[in-house]
Amino acid sequence: MPLSAQAKLLRVLEEGTFEPVGSDRSIRVDVRVIAATHVDLPGAVKGRIFREDLYFRIAVFPLRLPPLHERREDIAPLAQQFLDDLAAKRGLGPWSLSSAAAAALVDADWPGNVRQLVNTLERATILRPSGILEPDDLALMPPPPSLRIQVLDGDCPEELEGDPLVTYVENERRHLTAALARSGGKIYGPDGAAAILGLRPTTLQSKLRKLGLR
Numbered sequence: 648m649p650l651s652a653q654a655k656l657l658r659v660l661e662e663g664t665f666e667p668v669g670s671d672r673s674i675r676v677d678v679r680v681i682a683a684t685h686v687d688l689p690g691a692v693k694g695r696i697f698r699e700d701l702y703f704r705i706a707v708f709p710l711r712l713p714p715l716h717e718r719r720e721d722i723a724p725l726a727q728q729f730l731d732d733l734a735a736k737r738g739l740g741p742w743s744l745s746s747a748a749a750a751a752l753v754d755a756d757w758p759g760n761v762r763q764l765v766n767t768l769e770r771a772t773i774l775r776p777s778g779i780l781e782p783d784d785l786a787l788m789p790p791p792p793s794l795r796i797q798v799l800d801g802d803c804p805e806e807l808e809g810d811p812l813v814t815y816v817e818n819e820r821r822h823l824t825a826a827l828a829r830s831g832g833k834i835y836g837p838d839g840a841a842a843i844l845g846l847r848p849t850t851l852q853s854k855l856r857k858l859g860l861r
Contacts, residue, residue: 715760727743820860
């Protein structure tokens with residue numbers, strides 16, 4: 648949500664009023680707000696792309712929903728329930744999972760969480776109109792190989808060795824701030840921040856707005 652919209656939402660939550668577009672009259676509202684996000688809001692607050700006052704206003708009673716890989720004991724029962732729902736919806740089936748298929752589902756990573764699990768089962772039931780689903784029916788993607796980057800002697804600048812790592816957002820914020828400082832606040836022109844960074848000026852302006860930089 649853009650910072651300008653965050654300010655408007657904060658006003659509604661604090662004052663209980665808002666002005667519709669094209670009107671000069673305020674309307675009073677009495678609402679309960681339920682907000683959901685997959686964004687790390689505390690990290691966004693530190694990166695200054697989410698207002699701290701708005702965060703504390705909406706974080707009255709936070710509920711964390713753990714992803715599938717943190718509750719693997721639920722995967723097999725959920726999968727069977729989804730299969731039963733698909734059978735009732737389509738008038739086909741029924742389907743069940745073999746022990747090997749259930750184990751394969753439990754061992755999968757599921758970066759897309761429940762939505763990815765449902766899509767996997769839907770694809771399997773298209774390929775097999777009924778019966779017992781086996782691992783080959785699920786067509787699960789193999790887990791990506793672990794990625795390890797080896798830093799050889801001399802590859803890491805001395806000024807970075809031992810420095811604490813920051814979030815990607817904060818790192819981008821610092822980088823853009825340094826470019827603006829070097830250009831004297833200029834965005835356009837051959838000596839502007841956009842040219843220094845190798846970006847189009849409109850792209851840089853969009854990034855600055857997103858990070859709340861002026």
